[in-house]
Amino acid sequence: MTETKTFKDRVAASLKNFGLPRLIITGFLVLLLILAPFVGADLPTQISNIINRFSWNGILVLAMVPMVHSGCGLNFGLPLGIISGLLGATLSIEFGFTGRLSFLMAILIATPFALVFGTLYGWLLNKIKGGEMMIATYVGFSSVSLMCMMWLLLPYHSPNMVWGLAGKGLRTTISLEGYYNQALAGIGQINIGNISIPTGTLLFFALLAFGIWAFLHTKTGTAMTAVGSNPVFARAAGINVDKIRMLSVVMSTWLAAIGILVYEQGFGFIQLYMAPFYMALPAVSAILIGGASVNKATIMNVIIGTILFQGIVTMTPTVMNNMIHMDMSEVIRIIASMGMILFALTRKTEASR
Amino acid sequence: MRSKRQLLFRAGALLIVLAIAACMFVIGRGHTVYFDNKTAEYNGQEYEAFHKVVVTVDGEQVAKLGKRDRGMADTMGQNFVMTLEITDEKGSQPHSHKVSMPLPYSMDGIIINIPELMAGLPAEAYMSEFIITPVEESESSDELETDEFGIGGDV
């Protein structure tokens, strides 16, 4: 069958596979990169920014992969994992850990939370196969708003985190100065001119990405892919579908928890309350821009997607400002990322559940 | 046959809607009318301000003007009707006048000089446009209470 296809057909097919929105977004970024030197934007700084932001966000995007693989769809419930990470972060500081150790402790403390939340979340998603994405969205929202109350009520006392006047209730943003600010980025940082490369963070991302890649090639990993691509077949082959799905959700949640910690160490602040609310959307659109679909995602999609998405986020404001003195970056970002998600949702997928 | 009739109906409905819209443009145009009780000069002649003017619009007393006072009223539509109760000198008997006038569509704020109006001068004499000097305010002061959540994330 495939031999009868002409070259032209194949180009057309791959183009169709690539998708028009993705083509537009990639073209747009290339255009920005070409324009940047002409409008007086400093290209090395820009590239440095992109690399930095990639290192912050990479793991959050990576957190999409396990759930997509097991057929749970895009993880709109990312905020739940982020909450686990925030609990780890705040508790680590509360217990008095400082410096790089506080980062390690944050990860260690966040892990049990992520496991518990992920298990509950996975149990729920197993009950409602087919409607995962909408419910995931609202699980995320509910958990964020529940935690808003908790941040106020939980007995935190560390003076660096609570409101100075009241002596209780966590602040909306907590500086990580003295804690794990640049904990990873500072390791083996390379500075060449205007470019600074956060080697540590990139290595950490590479480590986790490799871990996921390797996992997907183990027996359990291939079972996960099987569950995602054809649950009926997987069940017939004796795979415990619910268990595998649960595992994928727990993995996604844990990766989200780690992801937010890595993000914070780069950004330098912990953001609480409503901050995690919409954090799923950039991650979702990033992986989709990278070439993933609702039920197919690879590590390559994560890397390409994060670079493209963060590229647009960092490049648009400067280039736009220098060119037409109008900062339309916000609007462009919303339209591009939401358009990408919409496009992905309208694609026919082989197995919807 | 049926489709032709359907088309006709649709065109008719569209026309009616457009007519309503046009109608709204006319009857819904809002103006702010300011009345001055100020001595004014027109063609070399002076028109003395009254001692006191009470302005009533739509049965509601909107202003009580002494000399050199200014009052205002919000109106809707192209025709403006007001009742003026004028006291010429201190202690004299007030006399009442009902005045109606068309308002120019293009003006948002209109100043009417009452002494000139009462002297029966043409519209261009007693009417002038009120130009609001834009007040510079910081954007942050625009925040206001709604019944929605006072908190929200950013996309």
Added chain:
Amino acid sequence: MKAGSNKYTTSEKKPTAIGMILRQASVPLMFIIICAFCIPIAGLSPSYLANEIVTRMGRNSFLILSLLIPIMAGMGLNFGMTLGAMAGEIGLILVSDWQIVGIPGMVLAAIISIPISILLGIFCGKILNKAKGREMITSYIMSFFINGIYQLVVLYLMGSVIPIKHSSIKLPRGYGIRNTVSLLRMRQKLDNLIAINVSGIKIPVMTFIIIGILCLFIIWFRKTKLGQDMRAVGQDMEVARDAGIDVERTRIISIVMSTVLAGIGMIIYLQNMGNIATYSSHSQIGMFCIAALLVGGASVDRASIGNVFLGVILFHTMFIVAPRAGAYITGDSMIGEYFRVFVSYAVITVALVMYETNKRRAKSESSRELRAQQDADEARAAGKGNV
């Protein structure tokens, strides 16, 4: 053959208990309990509370009613109603620049919003037709996408391409609309047109008459050919298609109707508020209305006019009393604020979970029946073959 069919029946799990516990009436009941608990603590006077609730009923009912038609057509909760709200806002912004005030201003804003709503509705409907089975998440993302377009229009095109005359609504930089647009001269004009005062409670009769007309329209619409078609599509798309109904078209019409109604509803909502928060008024309106509808006992596939009114009353009572009750209990006013946010989202989550579990159960039951039927047929056929 036998072994295969056995395997099917054993691997099919029994319906779980969660759906059983959370029955339909449970959500309104829970809210009645929350309200009953919070009202005495909040310590608001009954007349104030009644006044607030009546005001909010007038303000929100129309918007919530706009959700009913897509539910009828089986498209779930229309998060895309935000699209209509944005169209309504554009109408109001233009009208307030043209200084058309009062009721005529509202009518004109509605007339402007309708074609925008229709276009957005057709676009949304077409996209949703391509995403059957995940309409809700798609319409949800759609609302963000169109919000981007809305910002593009309002923040960059208005004043530069679309003429905006008055500096009172324009940003100082010369284009774009300010964060708030005052509707002072339209404020509560509809509510006050016929307003009666019953022992200190102001009742906006005219607004309620308009809401009543919409209710009658919805009741009438259900009985029309189109309404029946929509219900058929909502029941089963394939059956409807076999019956000769143009499923795609019917679905698009239902979304268009919802969007147009939402646009008008938004105008009614904003005339009561008296100002437009240009970039945020619409962003939460969809979630609000959906939460209120669900609180009234509606589900994703079934909602009635009764649900709308019960929902408005319960949801908004909670909304009014929660911050005060929260402040009284914990001494922090933000707790109540966050509490009502949490409750709104939790209600939607619970309703969605209930809907999905019920749907799954119905699906597995019907497929089990079908399988039993097939097995019986096969057995019969095999028996005949043996003879």
